[in-house]
Amino acid sequence: MLRIVLAQINTTVGDLEGNYQKIIDYILRGRQVSVDVIVFPEIAVTGYPPEDLLLKKYFVADNIKILKKIIVQTTNITAIVGFVDRNKKGELFNAAAVMDNKKLIGVYHKEALPNYGVFDEKRYFLAGENNPIFVLDHMKMGVSICEDIWTPHGPCEAQAKAGVQILINISASPYHFEKWKEREKILRQWVKKHKVFVCYSNLVGGQDELVFDGSSMILNPQGKIVARGLQFEEDLVIADIDVRPARGTKRLRGLQVLSIPKIVHQESRLPIRGKVVPHLQPIEEMFKALVLGTRDYVIKNGFKKVAVGLSGGIDSSLVAVIAKEAIGKENVVGITMPSQFSSSETQSDAKQLAKNLGIRCVEVPIKAIFDSYVQALKNDFAGLPFNITEENLQARIRGDILMAFSNKFGWLVLTTGNKSEIAVGYCTLYGDMSGGFAVIKDVPKTTIYAMAEFVNKKFGNVIPESVLKRAPTAELKENQKDQDTLPPYEVLDPILQAYVEEHRSLFDIAKKTKDMKTIQDVVKMVDRSEYKRRQAPPGVKITPRAFGKDWRLPITNKYKGY
């Protein structure tokens, strides 16, 4: 019997010392429960993804120093630790070190390097070519890294064919909505085909636009998940797995076999039954992703407090709730900035929300400032009607005020734009787009409503009912409604999903909804807004394709074929 633990930790990119401390801490915790093997996530030493830090002269050397410090701390335990390896030519590998009892047993180099979506691994790494099998007390184990196990005819297949009983995969698999379903499906395929144990150790935590959701798991050869970790939290996922010793190494010919001289089956220890944490419900899952992504961006970047502009609308209300969940009510400041177009209802809703959340609320009216701009521009704009210029100006005054608070008190400004708005450009650059982190930039408006309802159910109607019922409005001119400019969100969001997330063409989309004119209008708005998105702050990715590293459209682009 083998006691295995997946150390689902929250690393920080570049924080080699902090990651080291955390790894050592988890090794100690593993040893306390007499673990045989402890498995860390992908590139745990540097945090994932390190991006161009890998090009810095001493970065890789520093990470190898840390690895060596970890090796000597593995008394009586086998640890599998992700790090960046380097060959003599200086070429880099996304690697897993297998160490035991203060010795490095072997190193595996990732073979399948993802270079699509948010991934750029071929920019940095060479594909591995060695594929060792680790024999631990006559039990054979294969080690792979993330994308490897998503590749049907890659290194995991070679390991399985060589007769390993355990496939270990260390991952940094970025979250999107219900991605765990895809992961579990893939892992079950390995189990089904090869009758192996699968131990999948995933990263947890936020890194710029990415959230890693954890949910690490161990499957037995019968296809049952015998242990599964929390989503969006650090966890120690532990199980005793009953691996029968293999009968010789005949089928390993041609593969490097590395023996880990170890006696497991410590029958004296108390047996542990793996805990299988149930999955969160869909909306709660997304909500927690936003909370974790926001918390980690704020904390890891050294901020303590955040400011949120509260309009009395649903977007800013939801962002305030997320901020409170992420860093606590005492660290969130709401700022209302009424203009002549703000209704008393939205203003009182904003204040009520702040009260319900128990956050501080500051009011800074903007009418006098707006008037001073109009005055300053009156000669140059003489005879021209109030239009989008003056609408944007109000949004920009608000952006400036939020940034003034940020500069004066060191608060991070959270922006409140949703994905539907950012997709079609229904937002003001240097206005409501001003801020350090765009919490809901990947959440479509229709999902915002569902999430607000969830929030009210969970936290007791913190968002005033009238906020949910009011027709969406930017309140930048008299009687303005979003739907004066945009199709209804129930029409808009499915078009956006098809065009943005599913890469579908205009004609494909028209097959479903028929209304070609609306689709064309929407697609044009999306294409035309690329320049705005290029200057948008990062925010949490929760869909298969966000407006981040997985969206690389040129700004200068005359393609009209859609």
Place this chain on the structure above:
Amino acid sequence: MLRIVLAQINTTVGDLEGNYQKIIDYILRGRQVSVDVIVFPEIAVTGYPPEDLLLKKYFVADNIKILKKIIVQTTNITAIVGFVDRNKKGELFNAAAVMDNKKLIGVYHKEALPNYGVFDEKRYFLAGENNPIFVLDHMKMGVSICEDIWTPHGPCEAQAKAGVQILINISASPYHFEKWKEREKILRQWVKKHKVFVCYSNLVGGQDELVFDGSSMILNPQGKIVARGLQFEEDLVIADIDVRPARGTKRLRGLQVLSIPKIVHQESRLPIRGKVVPHLQPIEEMFKALVLGTRDYVIKNGFKKVAVGLSGGIDSSLVAVIAKEAIGKENVVGITMPSQFSSSETQSDAKQLAKNLGIRCVEVPIKAIFDSYVQALKNDFAGLPFNITEENLQARIRGDILMAFSNKFGWLVLTTGNKSEIAVGYCTLYGDMSGGFAVIKDVPKTTIYAMAEFVNKKFGNVIPESVLKRAPTAELKENQKDQDTLPPYEVLDPILQAYVEEHRSLFDIAKKTKDMKTIQDVVKMVDRSEYKRRQAPPGVKITPRAFGKDWRLPITNKYKGY
């Protein structure tokens, strides 16, 4: 004798129809001078780089339709045209079509796919495996694409070893300062080693942050450049090259040989001697890169006019000059926005500059607006001293005013920040960073001075002498000088060049300048400003490493090893 022409054209990304028209136009021009072979740049059909347009369902199919329309227009001429090819599985190739007399003779697929710096080609393309030799009237010719010819043991070597007499390379090689030196060195190596003709057809034009500088060329087997095109302009680079027919195809075994049934040696035509355009002087070269990059961003994105905030400083003065050169004085509007900290000298310099350039100049004082903000924030900021908050506020008011003009009149705002400022974060997000295109974002301050002197020499002292002599100041508080906050630019710029462009470590840099404290301070400022750069507008890349696609640092980053 073979008459060859390199069609150095300015394509537009996504503008399939426009690129088609241009290609046909150049084929006609080639035919008028009885050309045997006309060579277009890399992926001329779609423009380069098409980025995620390649993921759109009909984009590649549309580009193949265009290619077919080109093929039928090649009566009596051989044309080599870059396009995107696709196999039956839907996998894409960066390809060159060789067509002659209305027939497609063969297709070459790029083998060396760059995936570093500004390049992401492995994200989209598969590496080619076929490597045909084209036999044109007993002359053997190899075709390759951009990076291929930078690869010593790649497809070009195979072609050379197979005995081709002409290496043809179609490129989209992005400009940086004096990159032509690297290119000519590489091309000479092929000539020297294999005694071949090299015909190098490079793209020209601006695309978002990239500028392609043209300077296409033909080298003879003696290593002499027999023809070279203009830098930064479209050109038809033509030469008669004296290729002796090859003696059989013995050495071609194993390689696919595609015959182009053609009679060249039309001795009746008048001989053409290639024109070798001399290179521009270093500063003029960079200046022209900025002009072209700006012009193409403005025009290709459908703008007619631009606005530039004029402070009376050297940066905005230079940007105004570049804008005038790019799109004409009648399309540039200068906007001065004096505050209580603006000196009469800087204001009169700004107006003098506008007058010298013959551009319209608008003045919008900001003091009253600034006061209205201070008034609105006085309770919340009570008792706190004037600091960076109020400095940024002034910059943001100016950004808002520029954007108001942009919204009202449809002008594109050009920002005026230089590379030294953006590197260390000496700039205001949503303030002086507000705008659509950051003309000099990759130009270090010390180069700005050199360029201003060049400009004054070339255009007759358009920038007032006092602008060049005044100590740099942001004028955001009383008696402010850049050097209160930053090291002198002569100290700063070499540190930045070493850290940003050369990936050098702190310790390496210290070997040269000794002053470890200053270096540490600078490096910290650079690292800390990543969040600002992430929201910066695009601008022209002129150095080996700009703050664009070739700079991918995480924002959340605790690496302290430098």
